Amino acid sequence: MAKISPELAQQLKDMPHKTVDLIVRTTEDATPYLAWLDSAGLQVKQQFRLSPGLAVSGSGQDALKLLDQEWVISVELDAPVKTM
Numbered sequence: 001m002a003k004i005s006p007e008l009a010q011q012l013k014d015m016p017h018k019t020v021d022l023i024v025r026t027t028e029d030a031t032p033y034l035a036w037l038d039s040a041g042l043q044v045k046q047q048f049r050l051s052p053g054l055a056v057s058g059s060g061q062d063a064l065k066l067l068d069q070e071w072v073i074s075v076e077l078d079a080p081v082k083t084m
Contacts, residue, residue, distance in 0.1 A: 019058065024066060025051070025072070025075075027070075027071045034047075037054070040066075
């Protein structure tokens with residue numbers, strides 16, 4: 001299974017300096033990786049505990065760095081959730 005959709009990967013590559021908001025699902029509690037995220041240029045907006053993950057914000061080029069991390073399960077756009 002891919003960590004990111006091909007469309008989102010292309011969007012991040014095409015607009016490397018545009019700021020994006022993302023949801024990052026992680027294999028475990030992401031606390032040990034907070035310093036790495038900061039040094040990679042990604043701002044943690046929220047940390048999820050029930051389902052391990054993070055809401056982050058950063059440039060497309062910085063977001064692509066997430067794909068090389070073993071502790072990252074998936075990366076997707078952080079978009080509003082709508083109910084019926």
